[in-house]
Amino acid sequence: MSGQGMMMFDRAAVAAHRTRAAARRGAVAPVLEDLAVRVLDRLDDTGRHFTRALEIGGRGVVAPLLAARGIEVISTDLAPAMAAVAGGPAIVADEEFLPFGAARFDLIVAHLSLHWVNDLPGALIQLRRALTPEGLFIASLPLLGTLGNLRAALIEAEAALTGGAAPRVSPFPELSDCAGLLQRAGFALPVAEREIVEFEYANPMALLCDLRDAGETNATIARSRTIPPREMVPMALASMMSGGRLLVALHLGILTGWGS
Template identity: 35%
Template sequence: MSSGLCLRVLRGSGSAPAASSGSWSRFLSRSGARRGLSGSNSGTMNVFNREMKKRQKNWAGSLQDGQQYDYLRDEVGSRVADRVYDIARTFPLALDLGGGKGHIAEHLSQEVVERLFLTDGSEETLQRRKSEIPTRCVLADEEFLPFKENTFDLVVSSLSLHWINDLPGALKQIHQVLKPDGVFIGAMVGGETLYELRCSLQLAETEREGGFSPHVSPYTAVTDLGNLLGRAGFTMLTVDIDEVQVHYPGIIEVMTDLQGMGESNCAWNRRSLLHRDTILAAAAIYKEMYGSEDGSVPATFEILYMIGWKPHESQAKPAKRGSATASFGDLSKISQPTNSNKS
């Protein structure tokens, strides 16, 4: 079941070491070498340019007024935090995967998470973190986790996994670094996100240039997410979807905010140049097809939420097949009152 949120933009234009506030670790060398658990394999599709995504996030993190672009990350981060609070336990050590500025951590208290490791591939973003929990920042690629197995009681992630090339491998690594009976709670962009922008650009390019190329990243379908979590080894799965709709003055503001979020397309097959005539045509199509009465245009983000547990003997297990003591046919007899009850 999905719920909706409407935001309106008003601008016109083993054990781990003890975490301590302000501490840093670096797991990416300048040459690009990576260390840690690897869930990748030679058959993985290389869809995204991860180096370009890191540059985009570094640029966005360096903006002096970058907080004005954090509205979506803050909203989704608060919803992930709500799901953490729904679990009635305290987590001694947690990992925020691709946490950036700490959009989840700022909504958590030390009563729920005692210590936190915050990872991201962008150093500029990590330097602007927001957290009252004792936090250790780790500069690391989400595709190569530099942690030992069975380390964390909780792993959270918000709006980062949709840029990973090997999502099945990343989920397996998350499963590995969790302790038994540990839980993973994540959120990622998926489904038909930004379909308004995608359709407008495709129609405009087809009209002006005789064909179109992808300008919006491909996204994971919600129907695939449960299978991916199950294949990674998670149990007691929960997958749901939220729809967040943000209203902008026009298409230029949509694209400007995506750039300010560090969410510009980084697929290898993207087209780096958009002609001015194409942009103007796309803006007109956007307003004509999706515009509101007040002149604004919507951008829809489908947010996929997932919860999965690492198996443990203490967890409830489904009954064995054939162990039932009653059939569905008996239920109708049980539910219907007898003649004596009627009298």
């Protein structure tokens, strides 16, 4: 989530993870749809009817929700297999190099996709240009605090076993940075809100399966390529259990801005 020239994420790995997840997304589709509904509720607050939308990275749940509102939708995804599950017209496109002209859409929705972009300011500028002057941009992304206990537990377990630790959970932005990014990209009336969504697991390994099935496994360039000690993940997950349950939180940032 950096400026141009600072490469934090391996985009080939992001695409590979989303390709793998395309065949498995049904396992987490109810969660993805619930999160998408929370984001798209913002449309009701505008009192506007939108006609032509671009949705980015919606994993097959966003496009049907928009179409049900009578909106014409074009979907994009970095991975061809994930673009194919959109349920309507879709193209393969990179958020950092969007193939759209100016003022093409009166609604753009980027749901849980922009947090894997290296040049987020540049991507936001492209998205604003693709928006009509009265159009609305809505994005959602994980904020700092998301999976915080998992990040800490993995670092502690790896350090105990090996004496060092590699980054195993992606870095996330702070809410305070998000509205500023929208404003610098030229959006009018930028708003950034936080919703905290908690998940509870009886089987702690199910958390890692859900992250994999959603295409959300680690794609940082600095990630370790070596196989971690066999005891590391079980040790980390065991330390997170309380009363036979594992609790994790998604700090969901919901960003809105208008064309200008």
